[in-house]
Amino acid sequence: MLDENAKKTMLRKIPHGLYVCGVKDGEEMNGFTASWVMQASFEPPLIINCVRQDSGSHAMIQNSGVFALSFLESGQKEVAAKFFKPQRRVGNKLADIDFTLGAETGCPILTDCLGYVECNVVGSVQQGDHTVFVAQVIGAGIHREGEPLTLESTGWQYGG
């Protein structure tokens, strides 16, 4: 039988970074705080991004097949806190934040972050409460040097 406590304790020890995942669907745009992200292939360059199915952004990624990850810097915890609130509750999260649209995907990219990757979804696994989107990195840019914001450093939990 699964030891629930051990499962939770150990899964919470998987290290994660924090990102703002910028999404679009036609003219609509949004962004959400993402942490379940990792590289999945060198060639072609693939990443996986696990997106909760009850979020507004999930449907947008499914429809458009693209997203962009803005890499947050240590010290940008308040940006992550802004973007983990659902758009359907707080309205347009991008209203008072500087962003550009990715050249490859048209997805929003935060101006104030370490840099970004733009991604094109090439496959997905829809099991459980998150969809695993497998995506090819088709664009990337560096904004500045710095240390990435880690989930651990925030004291928050997302996992278990």
Ligand SMILES: Cc1cc2nc3c(=O)[nH]c(=O)nc-3n(C[C@H](O)[C@H](O)[C@H](O)COP(=O)(O)O)c2cc1C
């Ligand atoms: C620390 C933290 C990490 C998160 N990581 C993810 C993640 O990896 N994938 C995901 O789909 N949601 C993640 N979320 C939840 C989303 O940010 C949240 O559901 C958000 O409200 C979705 O926004 P939307 O409904 O406007 O799309 C995380 C939340 C927190 C607090």
